[in-house]
Amino acid sequence: MRAQELIRKKRNAGTLTRDEIRFLIQQYTRDSLPDYQMAAWLMAVYFRGMTPQETSELTDAMMRSGQVLDLSEVPGVKVDKHSTGGVGDKVSLVVAPVVAAAGVPVPMISGRALGHSGGTLDKLEAIPGFSVNLSLAEFRRALAEVGCALIGQTNEIAPADKKIYALRDLTGTIESVPLITASILSKKLAEGIEALVLDVKVGSGAFMKDRESARRLAESLREIGARMGKRVVALLTRMDQPLGCAVGNALEVEEAVATLHGEGPRDLRDLCQELAAWMLVLAGAVPALKQGRERFEELIRSGAAAKKFQQIITHQGGDPSVVDDPKRLPQARKHQELAAKDKGYLAGTNAERIGWAAMALGAGRTRLEDAIDPAVGLVVRKKVGEQVERGEPLATLHFNDERRLADAQAELAEAFVISSAPPAPVPLIFETLAPFPATESSGQEASRGGAGRSERG
Ligand code: URA
Numbered sequence: 001m002r003a004q005e006l007i008r009k010k011r012n013a014g015t016l017t018r019d020e021i022r023f024l025i026q027q028y029t030r031d032s033l034p035d036y037q038m039a040a041w042l043m044a045v046y047f048r049g050m051t052p053q054e055t056s057e058l059t060d061a062m063m064r065s066g067q068v069l070d071l072s073e074v075p076g077v078k079v080d081k082h083s084t085g086g087v088g089d090k091v092s093l094v095v096a097p098v099v100a101a102a103g104v105p106v107p108m109i110s111g112r113a114l115g116h117s118g119g120t121l122d123k124l125e126a127i128p129g130f131s132v133n134l135s136l137a138e139f140r141r142a143l144a145e146v147g148c149a150l151i152g153q154t155n156e157i158a159p160a161d162k163k164i165y166a167l168r169d170l171t172g173t174i175e176s177v178p179l180i181t182a183s184i185l186s187k188k189l190a191e192g193i194e195a196l197v198l199d200v201k202v203g204s205g206a207f208m209k210d211r212e213s214a215r216r217l218a219e220s221l222r223e224i225g226a227r228m229g230k231r232v233v234a235l236l237t238r239m240d241q242p243l244g245c246a247v248g249n250a251l252e253v254e255e256a257v258a259t260l261h262g263e264g265p266r267d268l269r270d271l272c273q274e275l276a277a278w279m280l281v282l283a284g285a286v287p288a289l290k291q292g293r294e295r296f297e298e299l300i301r302s303g304a305a306a307k308k309f310q311q312i313i314t315h316q317g318g319d320p321s322v323v324d325d326p327k328r329l330p331q332a333r334k335h336q337e338l339a340a341k342d343k344g345y346l347a348g349t350n351a352e353r354i355g356w357a358a359m360a361l362g363a364g365r366t367r368l369e370d371a372i373d374p375a376v377g378l379v380v381r382k383k384v385g386e387q388v389e390r391g392e393p394l395a396t397l398h399f400n401d402e403r404r405l406a407d408a409q410a411e412l413a414e415a416f417v418i419s420s421a422p423p424a425p426v427p428l429i430f431e432t433l434a435p436f437p438a439t440e441s442s443g444q445e446a447s448r449g450g451a452g453r454s455e456r457g
Pocket residue numbers: 084165174179180181183184
């Protein structure tokens with residue numbers, strides 16, 4: 001087989017076979033295929049797309065490029081959650097302990113912040129001592145002993161994705177539904193899970209800026225997940241403003257901890273409740289979403305979820321006292337308010353700009369090797385739809401380095417739009433694409449909270 005023939009075949013809108021796709025992925029992972037050929041093939045895929053069968057073969061080949069964990073020794077249905085990324089998205093820090101506290105194992109392999117969007121690993125590392133670098137043996141042990149492990153992608157997990165993602169980033173081939181689908185699912189399915197809840201973000205702070213493209217991605221993820229024998233549900237959720245209020249690593253841990261204590265912003269709590277409820281449904285721990293939501297409430301109210309988070313932190317070498325005393329997290333030395341220039345209603349925010357502002361303060365990175373400052377970031381003080389008085393704070397910036405402040409303020413200058421009339425309400429959850437095959441109980445309830453589209457297999 002010759003790579004140039006496969007590039008030409010895809011360029012001419014042909015359909016590749018399993019063997020052809022495997023050949024490309026295996027050769028590239030072994031460094032036997034040069035970057036320029038893989039880049040050309042990726043660009044052909046970008047323009048010509050892939051059939052669901054091809055996407056499924058690509059996912060499988062990428063998943064098998066490294067170890068596929070067999071967690072059958074851990075009792076229970078293993079379930080994870082993945083977000084396509086956004087600003088202020090600290091959901092994993094809440095749902096992983098809640099679901100583990102319900103007795104459902106959560107093996108979670110997460111990513112780092114890049115560009116305007118945050119990453120779960122950086123948030124966890126804001127907890128003094130917390131290690132996300134567990135070996136796969138330690139990962140298994142944590143899962144067996146605590147019911148949850150939160151780690152970064154190791155070299156053993158889907159190495160083809162790591163290499164291809166870096167190349168896509170440099171060759172303008174990120175925004176392709178089949179490539180994104182294979183990238184996300186190859187990593188997640190290598191974790192040894194049986195079910196997956198996907199939070200596909202839509203809006204200015206998301207990867208997918210509009211509902212149509214987000215839905216195409218969600219449908220692809222659900223279909224390919226099902227083809228690979230997994231139960232997958234995909235929710236399309238709002239990302240036109242930060243989720244919750246805090247943006248920045250330690251600040252987000254503090255807000256996640258507040259949510260685990262039954263406090264925390266309403267939108268964050270509601271989304272965590274819905275995603276956790278779906279995880280419990282897919283794992284078979286509850287018969288339907290309604291009971292899943294109730295279970296979430298109970299585990300928060302009883303303190304079991306907060307206690308589980310302490311156990312997870314302890315097991316991964318961190319200081320569990322941050323759960324009772326979040327002021328032990330890194331704190332920025334300086335603060336500055338961003339005041340509203342007008343009175344009226346907060347009609348909209350640009351979540352992406354808010355993410356870039358946090359990054360400018362040092363909370364994120366432009367390149368994976370950049371260092372971050374765990375203490376810095378910002379806390380929005382107004383959510384879309386709220387009334388604002390002139391001079392009232394719209395956000396509080398937490399920073400350590402005065403020189404970074406001006407850049408963050410410049411990003412924020414156009415990030416908040418104030419109007420004289422209240423904006424039309426926007427739902428937190430636009431749609432839920434129920435899993436294939438739809439469970440009897442989940443099908444009817446899937447549309448709650450959104451514009452009401454629920455699809456069944
Ligand atoms: N996240 C991933 O893991 N992969 C993509 O291709 C895009 C977003």
